[in-house]
Amino acid sequence: MNHFPAKPHHHGALRAALIQAGIDILQSDGLQGLTLRKCAARAGVSHAAPAHHFDGLVGLKGAIAHHGLLLFRDAMLAASAGAADDLAQLKGICQGYLDFAAAQPALFRLMFGFEKHEHRKVSVELDGDLAYEVLREACAPFVRDDLPAPILEAQVWSLIHGYATLYLSGNFLRELHALPQQQAFEQVMAALDRMVTR
Amino acid sequence: MNHFPAKPHHHGALRAALIQAGIDILQSDGLQGLTLRKCAARAGVSHAAPAHHFDGLVGLKGAIAHHGLLLFRDAMLAASAGAADDLAQLKGICQGYLDFAAAQPALFRLMFGFEKHEHRKVSVELDGDLAYEVLREACAPFVRDDLPAPILEAQVWSLIHGYATLYLSGNFLRELHALPQQQAFEQVMAALDRMVTR
DNA sequence: ATATCAAACTTGACACTGTCAATATCACAT
DNA sequence: ATGTGATATTGACAGTGTCAAGTTTGATAT
Structure with missing residues (x-):
């Protein structure tokens, strides 16, 4: 039996290996350094092998973004676990949002850097709702008429995403960089209190 | 006389022509389509000519980003001109922010898509303060103890930048896309009132 | 066991990219 | 007029994504 593609062929799990190789390369070489051929080499296959698993470079990036969104969601969930109240949970999710962007900036840029037209072929995979579900749930207690x-x-x-991108780019919000990162974050996130309290 | 480099050489104002060519290409082909050789061809020079005016592709992108920030600032100023009160002025600037991002998405992505390390060699040119000065002044009336x-x-x-990037990417905030663009924008910007009023 | 066949992978080629070295050309000061 | 430095051209090189063709592999049917 065992009709599952556990080890269907030569490499076995090349698709997953290529995605992991891509994430590793993003971490070490940045978004610019992510290359089909480098992913293939890192996975130990020839340069044209990825074409059998992804629709070109755009397809690989879409799959990496999809996998990254899973990690992203888990990071936000972990950061908000054990929160005392609803507001603490919401802030914990924002904390996880920022920490993930800081820890994996190139992956973060890949996930959120897609243009509209690039998105079409991987629309099923690159589903933003996937990661934002946890943020949506955390917002639910504060919905009013x-x-x-x-x-x-x-x-x-918008607030947390804009802050993460602007602050981490290093080119903007430079006055804030005088403060410790955690303190700056908390002061900016104080805007959440005003948004949420009636 | 005339020691100004009005038309110093073959092409004359190649530097400016290359920047303009880059902006045109960004508009028609997107950020991915921006290429040193295409800029050179569009300006009517050989493929290696840009090297005498910019430090490689990164240098050209930095110069385009700098020029784009000037246009960006002007757009925000124009959008906020004639505002009735301080809050209307602040919202006008945010309106200009969003409209510019919508009108020139690729240029917008170039301006704000730089990584930290890419920024070094063009740090003088790509000064974020340049465009943010007008936003800073619009915030001044609302500063409190x-x-x-x-x-x-x-x-x-963070609020306006995050909204512009998330909304315009088309992959996120999908529920908002059911509303007319202007209405969605105004409702989200209502958060400004809460941030700003004591 | 053997033949068959489709999926997975390799090889080679192509056009295109950024960058560099060598060369040519022009403007201008001397 | 003569050289000098900035400006531009040409040619080359290593990488890139992508495609077409061939080769290997493993499962399945007979």
């Missing part, structure tokens, strides 16, 4: 869920979620997501 | 300027500015910038 005059603040519907999509608006509140957009406000919170 | 318990809300120092750098924190308030970071909150406002």
Whole structure:
């Protein structure tokens, strides 16, 4: 029996190996350094092997982004676990958001750097809802009559996402870099209190 | 006389022509399509000519980003001109922010997509303060004792920047795309009122 | 056991990219 | 007029993504 593709062929799990190789390369060489041929070499296969598992470079990047969104979601869940109240949970998720972006900046840029048209062929995989579900749930307790869920979620997501990208790029918000990273983060996230309290 | 480099050589103003060619290419072919050789061809020079005016592709991108930040600043200024009060001015700037990102998405991505290490050689040119000065001034009236300027500015910038990037990428905030663009924007920007009023 | 066959992988080629070295050309000061 | 330095061209090189063709592999049917 065992009709599962456990080790169907030569390499076996080349698809997963290529995604992991891509994440490793992103970590060491940055987004610019991510290359089909380097991924193939790192996985120990020839340069054209990835074509049998992904639709070119865009397809590989889409799969990496999808896998990265899973890690991203787990990081946010872990950072918000054990929160005392709803607000602490929301802030914990934002903390996980920032920490993930800081720990894996190139993967983060890949995940959120897609253009509209690049997105089409991997629309199923690159589903933003995947990672944002946890953020959405954390926003739910604060929904009010005059603040519907999509608006509140957009406000919170925009704040944390904008802060993560601007602060981590290093080119902007330079006055904030005088403060310790954690302190700056907490002061900016104080805007959440004002957004959320009626 | 005339020691100004009005038309010093073969092409004359190749540097400016290359920057303009780059902006045109960004508009038509996207960030991925921006190429040293295409810029050179569009400016009518050979493929290696740009090397005499920019430090490689990174240098050209830095110069384009610098020029884009000037356009960006002007767009924000124009959008906020004639505002009735301080809050309307701040919202006008945010409107200009979003409109610019929507009108020139590839240029916007280039301006804000730089990594830390790519930034070094063009640090003088790619000065984020350049464009953010107008946003900073619009924030000034709302500074309070318990809300120092750098924190308030970071909150406002993060909100509008995060919204612009997330909304325009098309992969996220999908529920918001059901609303008309202007209406969605205004509802999200309502968070500014809460940030700013004491 | 043997033949068959499709999937997985390799090899080789192509056009395109950024970058460099060598060369040519022009403007201008002397 | 003569040289000098900035400006531009040409040619080459290593990498890149992608495609076409061939080769290996392993499962399945007979």
